[in-house]
Amino acid sequence: MTPKTKAARKRPWQEIAQEAQEYRDASIASFDPDVPQLPKMLPRNVFGILRQSLSQAETGLTEKPPEELLKLLASGTVTATAVTTAFLRRASLAQKLTNCVTELLPERSLARAEFLDEYFTQNKKPIGPLHGLPISVKEHIGMKDLGLNAGYIAWWGNVAGEEARVLQTLWRAGAIFHARTTQPQTLMHLETDSNLYGVTVNPYNRDLSAGGSSGGEGALIGCRGSCLGIGTDVGGSVRSPAANNGLYGLKPTAFRIPTDGWSSTMPGADPITTVIGPLSTSIAGIRLFMQTVLDDKPWLQEPALMPLAWNSSFEICSSKPLKIGVLWHDEVVKPHPPITRALRSVVSRLEKIANVTIVDWKPHLHDEAWAIISSLYFTDGGDEDAAVMAASGEPWRPLTEWIIKENPCVKKLSMQEFFYWQEEREAYRQEYAKVWNETATSQDSETGELEGVVDVILCPVGPGVAPLHNTAKYWGYTSQWNLLDYPALVFPVSKVDAEVDIVEKGHKPMTDIDKENWKLYDPETFAGLPISLQLVGRRFEDEKIIAIFEYIKQQISLPFVDFP
Numbered sequence: 001m002t003p004k005t006k007a008a009r010k011r012p013w014q015e016i017a018q019e020a021q022e023y024r025d026a027s028i029a030s031f032d033p034d035v036p037q038l039p040k041m042l043p044r045n046v047f048g049i050l051r052q053s054l055s056q057a058e059t060g061l062t063e064k065p066p067e068e069l070l071k072l073l074a075s076g077t078v079t080a081t082a083v084t085t086a087f088l089r090r091a092s093l094a095q096k097l098t099n100c101v102t103e104l105l106p107e108r109s110l111a112r113a114e115f116l117d118e119y120f121t122q123n124k125k126p127i128g129p130l131h132g133l134p135i136s137v138k139e140h141i142g143m144k145d146l147g148l149n150a151g152y153i154a155w156w157g158n159v160a161g162e163e164a165r166v167l168q169t170l171w172r173a174g175a176i177f178h179a180r181t182t183q184p185q186t187l188m189h190l191e192t193d194s195n196l197y198g199v200t201v202n203p204y205n206r207d208l209s210a211g212g213s214s215g216g217e218g219a220l221i222g223c224r225g226s227c228l229g230i231g232t233d234v235g236g237s238v239r240s241p242a243a244n245n246g247l248y249g250l251k252p253t254a255f256r257i258p259t260d261g262w263s264s265t266m267p268g269a270d271p272i273t274t275v276i277g278p279l280s281t282s283i284a285g286i287r288l289f290m291q292t293v294l295d296d297k298p299w300l301q302e303p304a305l306m307p308l309a310w311n312s313s314f315e316i317c318s319s320k321p322l323k324i325g326v327l328w329h330d331e332v333v334k335p336h337p338p339i340t341r342a343l344r345s346v347v348s349r350l351e352k353i354a355n356v357t358i359v360d361w362k363p364h365l366h367d368e369a370w371a372i373i374s375s376l377y378f379t380d381g382g383d384e385d386a387a388v389m390a391a392s393g394e395p396w397r398p399l400t401e402w403i404i405k406e407n408p409c410v411k412k413l414s415m416q417e418f419f420y421w422q423e424e425r426e427a428y429r430q431e432y433a434k435v436w437n438e439t440a441t442s443q444d445s446e447t448g449e450l451e452g453v454v455d456v457i458l459c460p461v462g463p464g465v466a467p468l469h470n471t472a473k474y475w476g477y478t479s480q481w482n483l484l485d486y487p488a489l490v491f492p493v494s495k496v497d498a499e500v501d502i503v504e505k506g507h508k509p510m511t512d513i514d515k516e517n518w519k520l521y522d523p524e525t526f527a528g529l530p531i532s533l534q535l536v537g538r539r540f541e542d543e544k545i546i547a548i549f550e551y552i553k554q555q556i557s558l559p560f561v562d563f564p
Contacts, residue, residue, distance in 0.1 A: 013153045013195060013394040020149070020156050020196045024103055028092045031106030035092045044205045045528065046097040047564050050223060053093055054086075061086040065282035066133055066227045073132040076120060080113035080132030084176055087134040091179045091225035098201050098210065100192075100219035102139045102180045103146065109134065109178040116174060129292050131174035136226035138214050139180045140187065141276070142261040143167065150263040151183045151194045153392035164261030166230065166276055169296040179226060181216025186385050187232070187264055188377065189213055189399040190240045190462075190472035199469060202244055203564070204529050208466045211241035217279050218245040222564065228285045232262065234274040235373070236462070236478025239534065242279050242490040244466035246530030246563040249279045249490040250286050251481065253540050255306045257290075258298040265384045271376040271422055272482055281563075283491065283553065287546055306540070314543040316551035318355050323452065324548075325361035325439065327459035332367050333474050333514045336464035336521045337501040342493040342531045346458065349556035356552075361457050364435045365428070367511075370476055372428055373483040374409040375421045381412030398470045425483065432484055436538065456548050457536040461490050463517045465529040471520055474513060477534070487542040489535045489549055492559045496531060498523040530563065 036053045072078045095101035140150040142160030149155040185194045192200035192215025200215045202208045210219040214231025218241025231238040233251040242249025254273035278289035294310035382404035441452030481488045509515035537545040
């Protein structure tokens with residue numbers, strides 16, 4: 001199914017938005033017109049409605065993690081058609097509850113499932129490691145012959161001429177693409193809010209944010225309308241939705257996962273490199289995505305990528321020393337009480353593991369890091385984004401205003417100014433590498449290799465849990481690692497307890513931003529929301545942070561509560 005018409009410039013933007021929404025609704029109705037009608041007054045938490053509206057078999061399939069589904073599919077215990085149908089149905093409900101889908105793909109996905117079932121019947125084996133697994137995709141990652149609007153009214157009607165390279169790899173591995181998901185205007189919000197589709201909300205509390213810019217993925221996977229999805233991240237856009245919805249999410253090191261075939265403004269301008277990364281209901285899903293893509297040797301087709309295969313042999317064991325640096329706060333904004341409680345809970349358990357050493361991580365000029373990265377996000381001063389919005393006449397959304405117009409670092413840079421900020425970026429990266437190296441306790445006298453260096457940083461994902469709409473204005477806990485190009489893994493820990501996570505008495509703000517952030521905190525507002533944390537490693541240590549997390553997950557039984 002493709003959009004019927006292209007948007008003419010003189011059409012009112014509201015008319016184009018209505019067309020986009022009708023197209024989305026038709027894609028859902030074409031699959032299952034009998035999706036249960038929902039009550040007009042929806043509860044804040046939608047998981048009860050989801051389970052009541054599905055059969056026991058559908059609930060069972062959609063709440064399994066990807067690794068379990070793949071075992072069932074590979075053994076022939078379930079068919080790709082049954083799994084895909086269940087996820088299509090749950091995704092339909094997720095859209096009605098959280099506004100997370102731009103397009104359902106029933107015709108394509110069921111045809112693919114039928115093909116895979118026939119292949120399995122004939123060959124008695126799966127076609128590849130992802131045989132029959134439904135995967136959801138953020139809309140601006142192109143799918144051949146389907147729309148590609150990247151959240152802009154003016155781009156409604158644009159159609160992808162080819163499949164994005166990462167999707168080609170996953171397709172060959174046996175994946176099924178069943179849903180496309182929402183993103184915000186400009187793709188530069190830690191919220192998902194556009195004039196095309198409106199606001200995507202959080203399934204744990206519909207009054208709060210699903211995160212962004214991959215918030216459609218976050219809400220859909222949070223609802224279990226998908227168990228593995230693909231997002232993008234240049235400042236936290238995979239990790240924010242993963243954290244807000246109690247999921248696992250990875251921002252890989254740049255130039256590992258192929259990016260050919262997506263849509264955005266200023267293509268080719270990459271002083272801060274955007275990456276594609278996975279979100280999943282399990283850590284195994286994250287590992288599976290990375291290994292499958294890198295086993296395909298994408299650097300042979302996309303030469304900018306590093307020719308670095310996935311190292312599946314990297315493991316952590318009890319005989320190997322593990323040193324974890326804990327970043328309690330970044331000296332700019334102190335996280336809300338639930339985040340600090342989660343850090344303390346994890347650290348107290350880690351301290352009991354014989355081979356683990358915990359040290360405090362001293363943040364190095366994180367306020368300066370934001371000045372550098374936000375100066376490099378819009379090197380044209382936001383002119384191209386403004387022009388695309390002006391082409392349709394669509395209004396600027398509040399967080400678009402904030403990140404471009406209200407951001408004092410956003411300026412149209414001269415060539416000399418552009419070079420200056422790139423030099424600042426590289427100087428800061430060198431300074432941070434020095435800080436990391438100085439955590440060593442000794443140095444090998446023969447090889448010069450540092451010993452006892454911090455292996456990973458354990459830190460917040462944000463200054464709080466899923467925020468109120470239009471308030472996600474502090475990116476420092478995620479954008480910091482984009483500037484440094486460090487891989488970062490988000491994982492769920494617990495949920496907010498209003499009786500325990502009370503307002504801290506006597507909090508003295510470190511900065512004006514800290515003061516504003518603490519005004520947002522109310523235990524009752526955020527009760528029951530996921531609390532997540534983040535593990536950060538050095539460049540190209542993606543395998544290492546996943547292996548370390550798998551080890552500590554097993555050792556301290558993460559997460560501490562059930563999700564969802």
